[in-house]
Amino acid sequence: MEKEEGIVVPGDFLGTSEEFTPGMGVYDETGNIYASVTGEISISDKRVIDVLPKVGTPPVPEEGDVVIGRIEDLRDAVAVVNIARVKGKDDRDVASSTQGIIHISNIKSGYVSELQREFGYLDLVKAKVLDAKALRLSTEGNDLGVIKAICGKCKGDLRKKGNTLTCDTCKRVEERKLSDDYGKGLV
């Protein structure tokens, strides 16, 4: 890994495609490679040229990323999530479609008899991206799952008690696929 001094801006000529393989933050036009973002040049051992951005770049959810979203719809086999943020890039809107989907088979490792027992309408969930193109998500794992939920009857706050949630106002008890971070306000 080799770093070059100085900052390049979009449109700066970096080299030809005979010299380098274009990587991130660059583009190839008629055999010439130019920078497409503002940042520093980095050349790998395999002659891949990247521009490491110095500016904040638009966050696009990729496979393995953790995202935060809200349950918008519950169907028989899938929960529809409106993705708000990619974890670690909380200061910017997601630069892609925001509609993610959690299939019943990706909620947890155990058996799920009913989706309604794992998620509720308007729950905030933390999920991992399985497939970036179709935005298929998974909440398998202790840290993933619901991080905030409201009571299905009175919309009051639900508090975690053991493995279930209890409503502060009407004392109703609900079940969820909970994240370890439930109610902590942590992302």
Place this chain on the structure above:
Amino acid sequence: MKEGKIELIKDGARLSGRGFEELRPIKIEVGVLKRADGSCYFELGDNKAIAAVYGPREMHPRHFQNAKRAVVKYRYNMAPFSVDDRKRPGPDRRSQEISMVSRKALDPVILRELYPKTAIEVYVEVLQSDAGTRTAGINAASVALADAGIPMRDLVSSVAIGKIDGEVVLDLDAKEDNFGEADMPIAMVARTNTITLLQMDGRLKKEEFERGLKLAMNGCRKIYELQKAALVEKYSKNGNGA
């Protein structure tokens, strides 16, 4: 264009004291707005424009989405206090058309295909105007897009030329614009000499047009260097701007 008897060129010099091929003083500040994804303040003489970029973010309403590329939204707006008489606030025919042509001036440099189904929003506010606000707006927007980290083929630079008292000159100010014979703003990609905006108000002879175009292209190259310098300066000193 008002009919005027004002002498715009006295003893071979312009009223402002500038030469025929001289730009007004330029000031560029990058990242001036905290809550925008990218922003830029641009001064061209007495023109003051501020550009804010948001996104790419999901496009609403859905039917305006493009499944293959991002859609650019551009809003050029003049503040009510930006001109001598109060300007009636809000979009009008002039600002709507300027928004449209400015968007088309920036569209070809943005790598829009990387962010399908999203919108990139560019807001340009003119705080003070002295002829050539659309060019100031485009210059500001181009730097703001780079500041937002949106992948671009190149920066876009823009400047106007005009004809006053029979002479082709660079970068008209308000007096020269109002009492001159022609005004022609252009925007271009300095590296490739690709013109992305060219408008003309008034009349120019073929030779004058060609000379003006050459003048404007040289002006754009100068502005391009300043835009680049502003970005480099901003991001070489502090470790991570954003």
